[in-house]
Amino acid sequence: MRVGVISDVHGNRVALDAVLSEMPDVDALVNAGDVVGYNPWPAECVEAMRERDVPTVMGNHDRAVASGTAFRFNSMAAAGVEYARERLDDDALAWLENLPDERLACDGRVKLVHGHPEDPDRYTYPDEFSARMLGDEDVLVLGHTHVQGHETFDEGVVMNPGSVGQPRDGDHRAAYAVVDLDDLTVEEHRVDYDIEEVVEAVEEAGLPERIGLRLYDGR
16 A cells, blocks of 8 residues: 655645656655645645545644634744635635644544644654654654655654745755555655746735745755
């Protein structure tokens, strides 16, 4: 069984479309959170997850948009939250609000969290992955850091597919991964997309310019 793994779409429809178009055939698709925030297509990205019934957990930006509070967010993040709140209908907001902090998928073999199994908001980078993070699942999927990476242990795999919509690991291309549950191998993928289209849309939406420009550097 091959599972497509995404995270941190952050309202970037252009990057999400590129990832979904380029992804090889998989038996399931899962999402480690932060569907919305920053970029100017929150409604389209929520709809993409809902229409595919993608198992998804709540990221910190999803929570902020659903609750209407951006406490401790920087100006770029806060602007993205406000923008999303204004453009999501009640059904989309309810979908975000009802996302769980963690969930099991693929008959319990894959566990999804956003930051860390003990704290959904904890940044956990690939060099911090450990077997102690695993429970009964074969694969633990994290997001939040926007840094792609994975580690394989005797107990299973801990992985972050990287960010679809706002990579921060020095590679500007949209990130995703595919995990094979039969042999517990992970393929990490990157996809080029039209960043200029996003930059122009950010400007047209009146969002902070830096939201778009940072995409060129993958930072």
